[in-house]
Amino acid sequence: METTITQPQQETVFFQDANVTVTQSRFISGGQTFAMRNISSVSNFHIKKSRxxxxxxxxxxxxxxxxxxxxxxxxxxxxxxxxxxxxTKDSYAVRINSNSAEANGFVAKDRDYIQKILDAVNEAMVFRG
Incomplete structure (x- = not known):
């Protein structure tokens, strides 16, 4: 009898820095990990600070x-x-929508940085099919 060993599939990384990692199967931010298969949509959520x-x-x-x-x-x-x-600066969040809830996946004051993360998550969702 011959045993077949399969190599684990290499994850494609769409975005990675010290705070966030986006791969084809996961969105990791701080202590949170979101499975891409459970994410139905993402959006840029504007958090207005009171002045x-x-x-x-x-x-x-x-x-x-x-x-x-x-x-x-x-x-x-x-x-x-x-x-x-x-x-007093407004914040922006990567808003994750799943089948069960909405959550802020990552929050920062830099809108362009949040947009880069959103683009990466969208690319990963399209890559998964």
Whole structure:
């Protein structure tokens, strides 16, 4: 009797860096692994950060500038609100849709980076057929 040993199929890698790996059968991000066969679609999901607190602080600081008694505090509050507003950035996510749920597969502030990952996942889905 002859024994046949088959070599495991080599996975095609569509995208790989320190944070994310996309192959023909898996999407790996951080501690999460998604099987490509369970993914029905992916999309770029925009996560808007609230700027209300920063705007409120900035406006309060500006209003305090009109009174000489509160001008110093107004400058500090206006600067703090302006800096807070400047550093508040929206995030983007690779939104994974499967038969059972939706999940954010990976979140980052760089929309182009998320788009590269989405393109790789779409390529992997097409490759699987």
């Amino acid at each position: 209300a607190g920063a705007i409120l602080l900035l406006m309060l600081g500006i209003l305090m500038l009109f009174s000489e008694a509160t001008r110093g505090m107004g400058i500090a509050l206006a600067l703090a609100g302006g800096v807070w507003l400047y550093f």
